[in-house]
Amino acid sequence: MKEIEKARIQDVPQMRRMINRFADKGEMLPRPLSELYENIRDFFVIRQGEQVIACAALRISWSDLAEIKSLAVAKDSQEQGIGASLVKACLNEAKELGIPTVFCLTYQSAFFEKFGFCQIDKMELPRKIWTECYHCPKFPDCDEVALIYNFEV
Numbered sequence: 319m320k321e322i323e324k325a326r327i328q329d330v331p332q333m334r335r336m337i338n339r340f341a342d343k344g345e346m347l348p349r350p351l352s353e354l355y356e357n358i359r360d361f362f363v364i365r366q367g368e369q370v371i372a373c374a375a376l377r378i379s380w381s382d383l384a385e386i387k388s389l390a391v392a393k394d395s396q397e398q399g400i401g402a403s404l405v406k407a408c409l410n411e412a413k414e415l416g417i418p419t420v421f422c423l424t425y426q427s428a429f430f431e432k433f434g435f436c437q438i439d440k441m442e443l444p445r446k447i448w449t450e451c452y453h454c455p456k457f458p459d460c461d462e463v464a465l466i467y468n469f470e471v
């Protein structure tokens with residue numbers, strides 16, 4: 319399995335291209351460069367040589383909640399376990415931080431269910447997470463599915 323590393327600032331243009339390629343096809347939400355730079359410390363990447371072939375972020379929402387965001391695996395590198403390894407890296411980081419619940423908003427609910435995520439009504443998520451949604455082009459007609467993962471206590 320390819321090594322998972324923390325993202326570097328130089329990775330951002332490639333991450334953005336990869337994310338926005340999927341976003342153009344409606345598979346995930348686009349991310350502006352400013353957001354990627356501001357949140358670069360949240361991101362894991364997988365590289366092949368100098369090329370970023372996958373990324374994912376764990377964003378802390380509150381004392382008991384974090385979100386997996388911007389998970390993307392380049393088309394040529396899919397179906398090799400890379401997406402799974404990034405989800406596991408995000409879950410591990412949440413666990414190490416002592417955060418009991420991780421959620422995601424996605425169009426790929428079946429993928430996240432493979433790791434034990436369960437679908438929930440978006441309205442069950444705390445209001446705080448919606449502050450970011452105000453900037454989303456789809457707001458207020460969000461068609462993503464919300465899923466949560468709870469660590470066993």
Ligand SMILES: CC(C)(COP(=O)(O)OP(=O)(O)OC[C@H]1O[C@@H](n2cnc3c(N)ncnc32)[C@H](O)[C@@H]1OP(=O)(O)O)[C@@H](O)C(=O)NCCC(=O)NCCS
Nearest residue numbers: 340346389390391396397398399400401402424426428429
């Ligand atoms: C969804 C995505 C991240 C999956 O990444 P990947 O590296 O191809 O996935 P993996 O190879 O790690 O797959 C792990 C398992 O999930 C399955 N799987 C992969 N994509 C799936 C999907 N869209 N729906 C259901 N299951 C899926 C695989 O078959 C594999 O199953 P197995 O363990 O039984 O063999 C990738 O297709 C992607 O980047 N898509 C575009 C962006 C996107 O939709 N991101 C989602 C988050 S917003």
